[in-house]
Amino acid sequence: MTAVLEARGLGKKYGRRRALSDCTLVIPAGHVAGLVGPNGAGKTTLLHLAVGLLQPTSGTIAVLGGRPAESPALLGRVGFVAQETPVYAALSVADHLRLGAWLNPGWDNDGAERRIEQLSLDPSQRAGKLSGGQRAQLALTLAIAKRPELLILDEPVASLDPLARREFLQHLMEAVAEHGLSVVLSSHLVADLERVCDYLIVLAASRVQVTGEVEELLATHYRLTGARRDPASLPAGQQVVQASHTDRQGTLIVRSEGPIHDPAWTVEQISLEDLVLAYMSQAGEADRVRRSGLGVVR
Amino acid sequence: MLQQMSRAGAAWRSRRPASAAVWMVRLSWRQFRTQALVAYAALAVIAVILAITGPHLVHLYDATVAPCKTYGDCGIATTQFLANDHLLQAGLNSALLVLPALVGIFWGAPLVARELEAGTFRLAWTQSVTRTRWLAVKLGVVGLSGMVVTGLFSLMVTWWSSPFDRVNVARLSPAMFGERGLAPVGYAAFAFALGVIAGVVIRRTLPAMAATLAAFLGARLVMTYWVRPNLLTPLHITSALQTATGNAPPSLAGTNPADWVLSSQTINAAGQVIGQNGGIGPNGDVGFNVASNGTLTFLGVGRCPNRVQTAQTGAGAGSRVRGQHAAQAATQECIEKLHIRDVLTYQPASRYWAFQWYETAIFLGLALLLAGLCFWWIRRRLT
Numbered sequence: 295m296t297a298v299l300e301a302r303g304l305g306k307k308y309g310r311r312r313a314l315s316d317c318t319l320v321i322p323a324g325h326v327a328g329l330v331g332p333n334g335a336g337k338t339t340l341l342h343l344a345v346g347l348l349q350p351t352s353g354t355i356a357v358l359g360g361r362p363a364e365s366p367a368l369l370g371r372v373g374f375v376a377q378e379t380p381v382y383a384a385l386s387v388a389d390h391l392r393l394g395a396w397l398n399p400g401w402d403n404d405g406a407e408r409r410i411e412q413l414s415l416d417p418s419q420r421a422g423k424l425s426g427g428q429r430a431q432l433a434l435t436l437a438i439a440k441r442p443e444l445l446i447l448d449e450p451v452a453s454l455d456p457l458a459r460r461e462f463l464q465h466l467m468e469a470v471a472e473h474g475l476s477v478v479l480s481s482h483l484v485a486d487l488e489r490v491c492d493y494l495i496v497l498a499a500s501r502v503q504v505t506g507e508v509e510e511l512l513a514t515h516y517r518l519t520g521a522r523r524d525p526a527s528l529p530a531g532q533q534v535v536q537a538s539h540t541d542r543q544g545t546l547i548v549r550s551e552g553p554i555h556d557p558a559w560t561v562e563q564i565s566l567e568d569l570v571l572a573y574m575s576q577a578g579e580a581d582r583v584r585r586s587g588l589g590v591v592r
Numbered sequence: 593m594l595q596q597m598s599r600a601g602a603a604w605r606s607r608r609p610a611s612a613a614v615w616m617v618r619l620s621w622r623q624f625r626t627q628a629l630v631a632y633a634a635l636a637v638i639a640v641i642l643a644i645t646g647p648h649l650v651h652l653y654d655a656t657v658a659p660c661k662t663y664g665d666c667g668i669a670t671t672q673f674l675a676n677d678h679l680l681q682a683g684l685n686s687a688l689l690v691l692p693a694l695v696g697i698f699w700g701a702p703l704v705a706r707e708l709e710a711g712t713f714r715l716a717w718t719q720s721v722t723r724t725r726w727l728a729v730k731l732g733v734v735g736l737s738g739m740v741v742t743g744l745f746s747l748m749v750t751w752w753s754s755p756f757d758r759v760n761v762a763r764l765s766p767a768m769f770g771e772r773g774l775a776p777v778g779y780a781a782f783a784f785a786l787g788v789i790a791g792v793v794i795r796r797t798l799p800a801m802a803a804t805l806a807a808f809l810g811a812r813l814v815m816t817y818w819v820r821p822n823l824l825t826p827l828h829i830t831s832a833l834q835t836a837t838g839n840a841p842p843s844l845a846g847t848n849p850a851d852w853v854l855s856s857q858t859i860n861a862a863g864q865v866i867g868q869n870g871g872i873g874p875n876g877d878v879g880f881n882v883a884s885n886g887t888l889t890f891l892g893v894g895r896c897p898n899r900v901q902t903a904q905t906g907a908g909a910g911s912r913v914r915g916q917h918a919a920q921a922a923t924q925e926c927i928e929k930l931h932i933r934d935v936l937t938y939q940p941a942s943r944y945w946a947f948q949w950y951e952t953a954i955f956l957g958l959a960l961l962l963a964g965l966c967f968w969w970i971r972r973r974l975t
Contacts, residue, residue: 345718349972363722370720380711382623389622396615397719433715440720 303353328491373442383422406439427458498577692779700787742780778955850941
């Protein structure tokens with residue numbers, strides 16, 4: 295299968311501030327990929343680069359094999375739901391469908407209307423009067439009715455209440471099942487992603503920390519608990535993601551391709567949330583070291 | 593409702609042309625139509641008012657001003673005529689003066705800034721239309737509307753005011769030039785483009801509006817007072833300074849009241865400027881003095897010895913008047929002897945349309961330049 299998104303050494307700076315550094319990433323087609331990371335990690339920057347709202351300052355990014363937004367045709371193959379799901383407050387729901395129909399050659403009008411009906415949205419209602427959940431659903435409807443091959447969503451559920459959140463994700467998964475879309479979805483909450491994603495990218499401190507299929511990631515990460523010892527003494531093939539310890543006891547999160555049989559450790563499977571947190575705190579640590587290093591130089 | 597939408601939707605798809613630009617036009621119009629309709633409705637109301645009052649003014653002109661020479665009461669006739677519909681005249685002139693600025697502030701500045709502010713550009717620029725085309729159509733639809741509205745309004749005002757303008761002929765003067773004819777269309781295009789680029793660069797609607805107003809005012813002032821007077825080489829009329837007292841009003845010999853007088857300078861025999869507006873001295877107030885021996889002295893210029901017979905004491909009223917006339921004649925003689933001249937610099941009224949075309953072309957050119965900058969900025973800098 296080809297990649298829906300392929301980044302090589304991708305970087306973006308705003309003035310002197312580095313929003314994304316040296317991002318190399320391949321997302322294969324046919325996945326619902328979750329992009330997770332703390333606020334300010336560069337998730338929005340990466341997604342905006344992917345839809346062509348931003349241009350990289352270094353490296354390259356290809357989406358569905360082309361440079362993002364290079365042509366109307368490619369724009370038509372990528373659906374995008376932006377953060378906070380912006381819609382035109384003064385235009386009605388029906389106007390938004392018209393807008394979609396006018397601007398997208400592949401527009402699925404029947405599908406869009408069916409969805410609006412299912413959501414029991416009033417077509418004559420002004421979009422500015424919709425609730426956050428309804429607005430997000432409208433934005434999702436617009437993005438899906440384009441009939442894209444790749445759907446990119448930037449924190450679509452961040453501002454929704456738990457019920458609206460579940461409904462939104464449910465509709466998203468229905469669309470995925472119906473149209474066979476590839477999806478890239480960002481969130482700072484692992485719980486949201488856990489329900490829908492089968493592929494994961496952890497972005498922290500403006501770098502990609504880990505990427506891979508969720509099942510594979512879960513199968514290759516372990517929590518080791520035992521007497522405290524030097525993490526460097528682990529055998530080759532076992533990388534420490536995170537180490538924490540008390541005086542006598544140590545806990546390691548380790549990535550290992552093969553099973554771990556060392557009897558000195560109590561070996562446990564870890565949850566997706568623990569895995570993500572381990573990578574995020576590792577990145578935070580590295581970032582702090584880098585920053586304090588810079589501080590000394592200054 | 594939904595079925596209606598569905599049918600309409602099917603119709604759109606079946607009629608879909610090859611060009612997405614048409615659909616972009618429909619979208620731009622959908623977003624802009626309320627404002628456009630308000631503008632056109634206001635124009636229609638004004639048109640009705642002008643259509644009712646206009647013919648009456650033509651009639652009044654024909655009845656009072658046109659035959660005034662026959663009756664010899666032109667002064668009174670024109671003053672009375674100009675007083676008609678005074679409020680409406682002033683209102684129309686100021687409205688046409690500010691309309692281009694309003695186009696820039698309310699149609700230009702929010703065009704992109706509002707999208708950037710509300711985040712809807714993320715929706716608009718990720719549909720199957722490149723942002724270049726998106727901007728091109730928006731600039732076209734809204735910008736042309738601004739120019740059409742301003743053009744129609746200027747046409748109406750120019751037509752309605754024409755009887756007044758035949759009396760009050762100074763249409764080339766800075767006060768009237770931008771309130772008639774074609775120039776307002778150029779201003780509107782420029783103000784609009786200025787508003788759009790301000791919005792694109794500043795990314796916030798209100799500050800962009802303020803910047804648009806400031807920049808537009810600046811550009812208009814620079815154009816009016818520094819550029820326009822020199823667009824075409826001004827003409828000069830040089831004549832002997834006509835003054836009886838050294839403090840007389842400027843001599844306008846050789847110009848007609850419709851000409852645009854740029855300056856009137858008093859120069860001496862060597863060609864140095866020694867005064868303005870028919871006067872001598874920096875403020876036009878330093879005239880001359882007459883010594884007791886009859887020597888006439890123009891301060892800083894020269895003197896004519898023993899010219900003026902000093903007034904005789906105890907002479908009668910008639911002799912005093914004769915003495916004054918003699919003194920005036922002697923002064924004028926002295927001016928001519930000293931070669932003190934008045935140089936009038938002006939643009940003749942016949943150049944009115946040349947100036948209108950030039951000014952319109954310059955502002956349209958600037959508008960295109962700014963529009964080009966918008967494209968560049970939106971593609972290169974807003975990424």
